[in-house]
Amino acid sequence: MADVYLKSANIYRGDYSCILYSRDYEFTPGGHYHDFYEVQFYLQDAGSILIGDQEYPLRGGDIVFLNIFQPHYVKLRNDGTYYKRFCISLDSNFLLQACTEETNLLQLFHSENNRYPILAVGTVRFNEYVSLLLKYEQLPQYSGSDIMLRSIIYEILSDLYRDFTPPPINFGHNGHPDRCRHRKIDYLYQ
16 A cells, blocks of 8 residues: 655644644554654654654654655554654744754754654653643643744754754854755755
């Protein structure tokens, strides 16, 4: 059976989403791929995930990175075990807008990074992520809350970048300001 293509416009509005899934509320289209990046935070053991041809167990505390157009299939436990997972879906423009000369968030999803596709950060650090995700989920709606929600996603991405990538390379005074932008564009066309 072929993987199903899911278009972001059919999954979420705007340029990102953050959803809490559980055994009682789950998104299960089977094998699929999509035109957006995805970060999943597993609060409990939940089964396994097939990314390309490689299968990985899903343990509580795992953070899974799914590259744009990367075929994957989440094989959730069907033994009645309760679990929760947060899923952040990100449009490529959202990520590019958050990138700076020093920080290329696309590196989070690059298969050549030795921590891709699953990052385990330890209980204390993972709980800090969960705290931010719960803050996002529980934020009351008010005028300007959309800006606060967006800032929480940016904070999560900043923390992921810090935990996922090696220290930044210092280009010194001779570094060209467009060098990082060109690398991002080259990455997209790889």
